[in-house]
Amino acid sequence: MGNKSSLLLREEEIAQIQEETGFTPNQIERLYSRFTALDKNDCGTLSREDFLRIPELAINPLSERIVHSFFAESHDDRVNFLQFMRVLSHFRPIRKNRENRLNSRDEKLRFAFSMYDLDNDGKISRDELLAILHMMVGVNISEEQLTSIAERTIIEADTNNDQMISFEEFCRALERTDVEQKMSIRFLN
Amino acid sequence: MALMVSFVSVAVSILYTPFLLLILCVIFLASIGKSLGVRRLYVNILLKLFEYGRQHIEVAKKLQRTDSSDEEETPVVDDNKPPSATIKENGVNGTKTSVIERQEILGPSPELNYKRSASQERVHNGHTTDPGKLETNLEFHLHHCMDLVRAGMESIIEDQVTSVFEAEELRSWNLLTRTNRQYEFLTWRLTIIWAMGFVVRYFFLLPLRILIFVIGVWWLIVCTACVGTLPDGNLKQRVNNALSVVCFNFLSRCISAVITYHNSDHKPRSGICVANHTSPIDVLVLMCDSCYSLIGQRHNGFLGLLQRALARASPHIWFERSEVKDRHAVARRLKEHISVPDNPPILIFPEGTCINNTSVMQFKKGSFEVGGTIYPVAIKYDPRFGDAFWNSSRYGMLHYLLNMMTSWAIVCDVWYLPAMHREAGEGAVDFANRVKAVIARRGGLVDLMWDGQLKRMKAKKEWRELQQEEFSKRLKGE
Numbered sequence: 001m002g003n004k005s006s007l008l009l010r011e012e013e014i015a016q017i018q019e020e021t022g023f024t025p026n027q028i029e030r031l032y033s034r035f036t037a038l039d040k041n042d043c044g045t046l047s048r049e050d051f052l053r054i055p056e057l058a059i060n061p062l063s064e065r066i067v068h069s070f071f072a073e074s075h076d077d078r079v080n081f082l083q084f085m086r087v088l089s090h091f092r093p094i095r096k097n098r099e100n101r102l103n104s105r106d107e108k109l110r111f112a113f114s115m116y117d118l119d120n121d122g123k124i125s126r127d128e129l130l131a132i133l134h135m136m137v138g139v140n141i142s143e144e145q146l147t148s149i150a151e152r153t154i155i156e157a158d159t160n161n162d163q164m165i166s167f168e169e170f171c172r173a174l175e176r177t178d179v180e181q182k183m184s185i186r187f188l189n
Numbered sequence: 190m191a192l193m194v195s196f197v198s199v200a201v202s203i204l205y206t207p208f209l210l211l212i213l214c215v216i217f218l219a220s221i222g223k224s225l226g227v228r229r230l231y232v233n234i235l236l237k238l239f240e241y242g243r244q245h246i247e248v249a250k251k252l253q254r255t256d257s258s259d260e261e262e263t264p265v266v267d268d269n270k271p272p273s274a275t276i277k278e279n280g281v282n283g284t285k286t287s288v289i290e291r292q293e294i295l296g297p298s299p300e301l302n303y304k305r306s307a308s309q310e311r312v313h314n315g316h317t318t319d320p321g322k323l324e325t326n327l328e329f330h331l332h333h334c335m336d337l338v339r340a341g342m343e344s345i346i347e348d349q350v351t352s353v354f355e356a357e358e359l360r361s362w363n364l365l366t367r368t369n370r371q372y373e374f375l376t377w378r379l380t381i382i383w384a385m386g387f388v389v390r391y392f393f394l395l396p397l398r399i400l401i402f403v404i405g406v407w408w409l410i411v412c413t414a415c416v417g418t419l420p421d422g423n424l425k426q427r428v429n430n431a432l433s434v435v436c437f438n439f440l441s442r443c444i445s446a447v448i449t450y451h452n453s454d455h456k457p458r459s460g461i462c463v464a465n466h467t468s469p470i471d472v473l474v475l476m477c478d479s480c481y482s483l484i485g486q487r488h489n490g491f492l493g494l495l496q497r498a499l500a501r502a503s504p505h506i507w508f509e510r511s512e513v514k515d516r517h518a519v520a521r522r523l524k525e526h527i528s529v530p531d532n533p534p535i536l537i538f539p540e541g542t543c544i545n546n547t548s549v550m551q552f553k554k555g556s557f558e559v560g561g562t563i564y565p566v567a568i569k570y571d572p573r574f575g576d577a578f579w580n581s582s583r584y585g586m587l588h589y590l591l592n593m594m595t596s597w598a599i600v601c602d603v604w605y606l607p608a609m610h611r612e613a614g615e616g617a618v619d620f621a622n623r624v625k626a627v628i629a630r631r632g633g634l635v636d637l638m639w640d641g642q643l644k645r646m647k648a649k650k651e652w653r654e655l656q657q658e659e660f661s662k663r664l665k666g667e
Binding site for chain 2: 034037038051052053054055056057058059060061062063065066088091111112115116132133135136137138139140141145149152153157165170173177179183184185187
């Protein structure tokens with residue numbers, strides 16, 4: 001992807017994105033026009049401010065984590081279109097009989113896990129869980145209650161008694177949750 | 190070269206007389222309030238042209254796609270419905286097309302958060318809330334973050350607000366470069382049609398329209414000056430009403446406005462008239478049918494000239510820049526104006542800013558606190574003929590006017606709605622929302638709870654705190 005955003009994607013770029021993410025060319029074009037609409041300075045990449053300019057996202061309690069997930073692979077604190085699409089592809093609905101590379105149940109769970117895992121060390125500690133809870137409830141629930149919630153959640157999920165939740169423990173805790181439905185966005189047309 | 194010059198001079202001398210006659214004809218017709226029907230015929234011809242263009246584009250695109258990779262799923266193309274059908278559909282979203290199915294939309298008032306799966310989450314949380322018990326009722330599970338994350342991702346793909354401050358996307362191209370987001374060369378036929386359209390718009394229509402504009406403004410100033418010499422009273426008001434309609438009708442021809450008024454029996458005679466705001470052209474559109482008093486900030490330059498001219502003939506409310514923030518002063522002058530029965534109705538745009546005509550944003554409560562009768566009016570522009578929306582961050586006023594005069598036409602529908610009063614015990618905000626809902630339903634616009642000032646300001650921190658509160662309630666199982 002070049003640095004200058006052009007109004008059109010070249011066919012090879014569309015093919016590459018389709019190959020990697022599984023979106024149809026139609027969807028890719030629509031998402032590209034959304035990407036360019038968000039790119040107010042017309043530089044071909046998005047910054048965190050560009051994301052947070054969306055009011056619905058700005059008032060979302062987990063906005064920081066969501067925006068951060070786009071920048072996980074970025075080196076210069078900007079997101080290009082391919083990175084943008086890669087993250088969004090985690091939310092594609094799972095298709096039976098087709099290859100689901102980035103949007104399998106496992107990938108979706110990994111994405112949800114990364115929401116909690118602030119320092120990216122592969123484990124959710126009690127403090128990380130507490131931080132997320134703080135983001136979600138603000139000042140509406142007392143510190144003691146939040147701490148007890150965090151501790152209880154860890155105790156319930158932790159099987160190897162290391163006071164942290166690893167990815168496997170996370171998956172096991174979410175065995176009975178319909179992850180496919182909760183972490184999927186259906187495209188019309 | 191000399192041949193060209195002589196050719197042009199011959200052409201001018203031949204065309205001079207009929208051209209002048211044409212202008213006089215237009216003036217005459219405008220003065221008696223009649224129309225030859227030329228504009229409607231023109232609009233109908235354009236519609237046929239767009240339909241042809243649309244089918245042509247679809248065919249061309251299908252050909253392109255079939256020789257590239259085959260798609261995962263064949264998209265269900267709902268474009269078999271002609272654009273005119275979707276435009277006439279009121280009460281639904283008009284021409285707005287959604288990309289994804291939204292499950293949850295967070296909004297500034299969380300009790301109005303749109304949730305597709307109604308209140309399943311709340312009820313699901315099991316424990317019956319016993320007001321005595323507190324802490325042990327908090328059911329948190331690791332999957333609770335998923336709803337918020339998905340809502341966030343949905344809003345990144347498509348949200349209600351950011352699109353509203355940009356020009357509306359058309360379902361099919363209307364042969365204006367400015368509306369073609371993804372301009373790609375498709376076929377020679379299309380490009381030729383576009384080129385012909387370009388020539389017609391810029392070299393035939395534009396000079397004509399500029400001429401009409403200049404004459405129209407001059408005529409308006411002259412008329413208002415004449416009316417201004419009359420002594421204040423009923424006669425002056427009546428003369429002004431008649432003359433202003435004539436002047437504005439003439440001016441409306443400079444953008445080839447084809448306006449259809451519905452339910453004229455509800456036309457406001459006094460009180461306050463509120464309408465959704467898309468551009469300064471709204472004023473023109475409404476004043477072609479009836480005389481209104483305007484309210485706004487005093488400007489300098491050309492706009493100031495018009496303001497002063499209008500103020501000579503009829504009572505308008507123009508504020509100094511400093512007074513604008515003083516809400517009491519505004520309310521006081523509004524009350525003064527509507528207390529005089531002869532005064533024309535005041536035209537107010539409660540959104541406070543221009544929106545792109547797909548949605549209606551939050552109404553400011555100021556005009557709904559004053560008392561008096563509110564006459565809602567819904568204005569819906571047909572986006573196929575020209576985009577009336579003024580994106581003030583992108584185009585200055587002059588550039589915008591140029592865009593208007595080089596569009597095909599401005600076609601719109603105006604619906605006059607029955608008068609509304611504030612009910613006993615109803616707050617101004619609720620009343621404003623009630624009026625907004627009525628306007629949105631009639632015009633086929635999306636009713637948004639968001640503040641129009643989001644065009645320039647960031648989302649307020651309180652809204653986020655309200656969402657956090659909402660989530661805590663969910664945890665507590667309330």
